[in-house]
Amino acid sequence: MKKVGNHNSNSRKMFLSLAMMLAFSFSSFAQDAAPAAPTEAAPAAATAGGDPVKGKALFNSNCAACHKLDAKSTGPALRGIADKHDAEWLYKWIHNSSDMIKSGDPVAVKLFEENNKSVMTAFPQLSNEDIDNIIAYTSEPKAEPAAGAATGAATPPGTNVGGGSSNNVILGVLALVLVVLVVMLIMVNNVLTKVAKANGIEVAPKAERTPIWKAFVKNQFLVLVTSIFLLLASGYFVYGFLMQVGVDQDYAPIQPIHYSHKIHAGDNEINCKYCHSAARVSKSAGIPSLNVCMNCHKNISEVAETTATPEYSKAFYDAQIQKLYDAVGWDKTTQSYTGKTKPVKWVRIHNLPDFVYFNHSQHVTVGGIECQTCHGPVETYEIQKQFAPLTMGWCIDCHRKTDVKMEGNGYYTKIHEELSKKYGVEKLTEAQMGGLECGKCHY
Amino acid sequence: MSSNKKYWKSVEELENGSIVEALRNNEFVEEIPTDEFLGNTDAMSSSSTSRRDFLKYVGFSTAAATLAACEGPVNKTIPYVLQPEQIIPGVADYYATSVFDGFDFANLLVKTREGRPIKIDNNTISGAKFAANARVHASILSLYDNMRLKAPKLESKDSSWSAVDARIKSSIAEAKAAGSQVVLLTNTLASPSTEKLIADFIAANPNAKHVIYDAVSSSQALDAFEAVYGERALVDYDFSKASLIVSVGADFLGDWQGGGYDAGYAQGRIPKNGKMSRHFQLEANMTLSGAAADKRLPMSVSNQKQALVHIYNIITGSAVAVNLAPEFKAEVTKAAQQLKAAGSKGLLVSGIQDKNAQLLVLAINQVLASEAFTTVGTRQIRKGSDEKVAQLLKDMKAGSVHTLIMSGVNPVYTLADSASFVEGLKKVKTSVALSLKEDETASITTIAAPVPHYLEAWGDLVLTKGTYSLTQPTIRPLFETKQFQDVLMSLNGLTGTYYDYLKAYSSSFIAGSSWNKVLHDGVFVGAPQAASGGTADYASAANELAKSKAGAGLELVLYTKTGMGDGQQANNPWLQEFPDPITRVSWDNYLTVSNADAKTIGLSNEIVANGGLNGSYATITTADGTKLENVPVIVQPGQAVGTVGLALGYGRKAALKEEMQVGINAYALYKGFNDVQAIELVKAGGEHEFACVQGQKTLMGRGDIIKETTLEIFNTKDSKIWNETPKVSLDHKEVEATSVDLWESFDRSVGHHFNLSIDLNACTGCGACVIACHAENNVPVVGKSEVRRSRDMHWLRIDRYYSSESTFEGDNERKEGIAGLSSSLSTFNEMEKAGDNPQVAFQPVMCQHCNHAPCETVCPVAATSHGRQGQNHMAYNRCVGTRYCANNCPYKVRRFNWFLYNKNSEFDYHMNDDLGRMVLNPDVNVRSRGVMEKCSMCIQMTQATILNAKKEGREVVDGEFQTACSSACSSGAMIFGDVNDKASKVAALAADERSYHLLEHVGTKPNVVYHVKVRNT
Secondary structure (H helix, E strand, O other): OOOOOHHHHHHHHHHHHHHHHHHHHHHHHHHHHHHHOOOOOOOOOOOOOOOHHHHHHHHHHHHOOOOOOOOOOOOOOOOOHHHHOOHHHHHHHHHOHHHHHHHOOHHHHHHHHHOOOOOOOOOOOOOHHHHHHHHHHHOOOOOOOOHHHHHHHHOOOOHHHHHHHHHHHHHHHHHHHHHHHHHHHHHHHHHHHHHHHHOOOOOOOOOOOOOHHHHHHHOHHHHHHHHHHHHHHHHHHHHHHHHOOOOOOOOOOOOOOOOOHHHHHHHOOOOHHHHOHHHHOOOOOOOOOHHHHHHHHOOOOOOOHHHOOOOOOHHHHHHHHHHHHHHHOEEOOOOEEOOOOOOOOEEOOOOOOOOOOOOHHHHHHHOOOOHHHHHOOHHHOOOOOOOOOOOHHHHHHHHHHOEOOOOOOOOHHHHHHHHHHHHOOOOOEOOOOOOOOHHHOOO | OOOOOOOOOOHHHHHOHHHHHHHHHOOOOOOOOHHHHHHOHHHHHHOOOOHHHHHHHHHHHHHHHHHHHHOOOOOEEOOOOOOOOOOOOOOEEEEEEEEEOOOOEEEEEEEEEOOEEEEEEEOOOOOOOOOOOHHHHHHHHHHOOOOEOOOOEEOOEEOOHHHHHHHHHHHHHHHHHHOOEEEEEEOOOOOHHHHHHHHHHHHHOOOEEEEEOOOOOOHHHHHHHHHHHOOOOEOOOOHHHOOEEEEEOOOOOOOHHHOOOHHHHHHHHOOEOOEOOEEEEEEOOOOHHHHHOOEEEEOOHHHHHHHHHHHHHHHHOOOOOOOOOHHHHHHHHHHHHHHHHHHHHEEEEEOOOOHHHHHHHHHHHHHHOOOOOOOEOOEOOOOOOHHHHHHHHHHHHHOOEEEEEEEOOOHHHHOOOHHHHHHHHHHOOEEEEEEOEOOOOOOOOOEEEEOOOHHHOOEEEOOEOOEEEEEOOOOOOOOOOOOHHHHHHHHOOOOOOHHHHHHHHHOOOOOOOOHHHHHHHOEEEOOOOEOOOOOOOHHHHHHHHHOOOOOOOEEEEEEEEOOOEOOOOOOOHHHHHOOOOOOOEEOOOOEEEOHHHHHHHOOOEEEOOOOOEEEEEEEEEEOOOOEEEEEEEEEOOOOOOOEEEEEEOOOOOOOOOHHHOOOOOHHHHOHHHOOEEEEEEEEEEEEEEEEEOOOOOEOOOOOOOOOEEEHHHHHHOOHHHHOOOOEEEEOOEEEEHHHOOOOOOOOOOOOOOEEEEEEOOOOOOOOHHHHHHHHHHOOOOOOHHHHHOOOOOOOOEEEEEEOOOOOHHHHHHHHHOOOOHHHHHHHHHHHOOOOOOOOEEEEEEOOOOOOOOHHHHHOOOOOEEEOOOOOEEEOOOOOOOOOHHHHHOOOOOOEEOOOOOOOOOOOOOHHHOOOHHHHOOOOOOOOOOOOEEOOOOOHHHHHHHHHHHHHHOOOOOOOOOOOHHHHHOOOOOEEEEEOOOOOOHHHHHHHOOOEEOOOHHHOOOOOEEEEOEEEOO
């Protein structure tokens, strides 16, 4: 039965309005951001000899952990570094920066002070030529953002909105076709009548017949059958309606931060239990605390161009990361925590009633069940939703069908031996283990 | 035919018609001020809200509310920004800590969830000697007491710590300049670091002094020990080493000298190799110790004094003239002779508040060379000096105390001479009360300063000499509190926190170990330290004691109740609702009167139509004219004739919710710190309504509920004789009830099968399990009037039975001897009454988890069903509340939720405020109205144990399975485990020849096993 979800309809409305708001805010953001972006490409002056392609490879393997081209990370942004320092200075600095600082080079000391006194790793293995290549790479002009991305930012980024509008267009066209057809039929009919009249053919008036509803009422058998049918049908629908009360399958609320499981678990293949580590040991899987996010996002302050989709622009995703920084109190420019935190109030998706005891670790660690079994293909979800109905029937079904993973677990050795003798089977289901008893989940 | 007769409804109507007339015409007694809001036509017409508008608003808001109701609730979930490494949501953390609040002390393990403590367990590490009693188990709820003092107050106005600190400092400087006294009045601290801070403070301020004040004094015993051994301490007796115990007025299973003796005592009470200890108890009030005794002699304290001298005579061979009442002579002589024969295996203890008596205790045990009496590792938990407190009172009244700093005491409530303390306090320039609550004292001092609860505080304790325990916080301070030690440090001009000070100071106590290790273990056991032996003039002490004479009138013996102690936790609803183990009355204190005296004075108890217990009121007048009016009376079987008992700790008013303001303040009679007072008693008018959970006093000869035998029969006869299995008729043949089965049994041979074994010999009725069950299972508090209606919610109750004859065996014989209907009616009627000195037996009863459960078969919705592991499950969400199961339960252990007890202002206990709800166990459902509930055999705990074993890939080890009650039981009476594990302790216990099931003839096959009580008479 299709879910009649109020959550859904409401969330769609909310989504729409939020999308509108976002659309406006993003367009304004885009205008603000535009002049700030370095548009003029600094011409490569001193280091014209370097090969930017080789330089890119070297940059990614050696520098990217701490430096970005256009933004400050652990170290300063490196684009146009050749304009700030001469090549000789840079060779010396890259080969051994701490010596320079010790020796009291004023520029070096200033740089050291500016970057929270974090010491840059020395790279004696890089030859001057290598460094030239890297400088060549960093001196390349910044690629113009694709024109599509800017317009993308202005379009409302809602999946539902997009899907809804295309559907509406098709439906509208169909309706139009139908209307045209009806009009044509009426016109054909008129023409035919006129033709008949002109030819002098009398159209015989229809004989007065008992209206169909009167005939229906008179036929008691038909009335009986119909009312039984109606009763059964309404019973079926009422039952169906009642059975879905409180079942929130496919519930996908708007979250305060648009967190994409698709990007994290799908594209980047991060293990579920890296963030939801409590699932291994605790009854609740846990929403990761923000310090877990910062393990990666300390260095990832923006998404790659390729991450952006037609629906969600890069600017949109970057804004989400900024929301995380605001919440955790991370200042991107100084690369430090401000201490001002603002906990994120996520909307809880899976709401199990209080009278049910469910333990993640039992299923994940002991049972070895994949997260996806109950939570669906989360790695494909741009917006997280409730995959399973979370009804008791759904739980019981699985307990009836699934074989308990007993191999190699010392706890089960004796029980397995005794139970498989009792039931005459090698594999035991949770039901045979006593997993259907009320008190196992309700206390 | 009309009549001129006038009918009237009341005398008032007849005599004074006008009032009645007025009342009849006016529905409301007071005039309703309708004119105020309807009379002003201008205002009405100018109002912008017309009737139509009003209806529109109503219609709109109704529609909006209806629409909103269609929406499922949106729940928010807020993760940590920075998750502390050790906290994983959903996983419990345990911290070892120790408590000493001036009265109770214990070594604990505190269970915390998501950073909030939710349960107190016993620390079972070796060296952690003191288990938690009912009050300590309940103390977790006192942490979340909404009536706690939340911020400092200066002259009754909200203030800040900086202002308060400055005021204290300036006051002390002023006192120093003026050369007048600064007094620190504290409870016994037993904390070396605090004592050092106080010593440093006194060294810096020579005009300062430290007075230790115990609300319930052990001063006489301390004086006696100090006189002999030169150390102000108490003996830490080892009852497990005594095979013959004579207690003269010492309720050592209760709060005598701090209590905590039940574990050692119970060890000797379980018959092993045909031997168990023998226990004589000479006492006035019926106490837990008296209930456990093999032979109990009810006698007044004045008689106890003579008896003690008599025993002294026999043990030491002296011949002090004794004036012992002749009816006790033979029994006391017998006890004394057996004590002498037991020699080093004997032990004599006494609770008589008299230095001479306490000297004789030392003398007798010295002569016996009692192994149980040791001066190694003396108790440091009582240090108070009655004399010094009296001196302080004098000084205060003389106006020579300039600054008084109080910590952990509430003298305005606990002092008998409270009025003169209040008077003295007015002459003190600056008085400071460091207190958890704005109690009687803190509300009239210059400064009321909030201190943290022990679960929020640091501390060190030397409970017994040679051991060192640490107190550590288990939660961030809830309020703006500051520890007494921090205050002292700032007075001493020390910077840094008390934690740093404590850590540095602890090193001298934990030689050979480390701070982290001791903090983890909670306790460190150092080298044993013995007090050097000495002696005193015992003969003259005996002479002196023998000369003591009984006062005129009745003898009032003050005591502390198991549930309330000294009254510190009076705002704790768990403790208020905890039924006293002896009287089974909750929410009250009362005068216990013997049957004989009650008859003379005309006092009585009766059970009224609604099942509640009512009692007379009496008025107490002491020799110096202090009066306590309208004290409710309980007629107490076993109360010594000529004595009455009254519990301290009740009758508090300050900082208490209205429901908790119950009882009578007996401290008003605690004159001269003497728990024995001569009083006059007269009946007062009116009847008191008690909340008593057990109306039935006796077993009426139904010996199969509590099976009892004597050690002699136990040793010599076959178990079939003293532990007979009930017989039923099958095909007209008599067969054992256990062999008959109506149902087919489940196969329980695979997996776990839980059993709970309860040894009636070891159970002292202390009630720790009742409170532990409360905490673990979110059992609601229902309040006095509901308890009175028999709607108490305790999942675990401890039934107390008296014998009608002098022994239970006598009851059985009498019942067997009944012949004919008329004789049975009259005899049973008599057997309903408890004897004047009855035997007492305790029986903890919870859901018996019957393998053939009568409740399961009658549930119309299959809400209660049986698990393969032996537990009887209860699915609350399935229950529709027919209460059929409760009617069909032979053990009456099912409890019905008549009301919603959480978030309901009708039941204004801890579940009605956010703070109090923090104690709830998140793994157990909070039940709602209309649902049946009962003991689940802590299925959440057994399931968690199984899960842990699965995660670690191993089998469950014996002893790992626990329930809240079995882990709280310090006497070892309750043992829980898996009987399918044949090597387990509980499997052996279930197969023991002493084991039997409750109401075995019903054929329910319970999973709770009791053990026949053996008495060593």
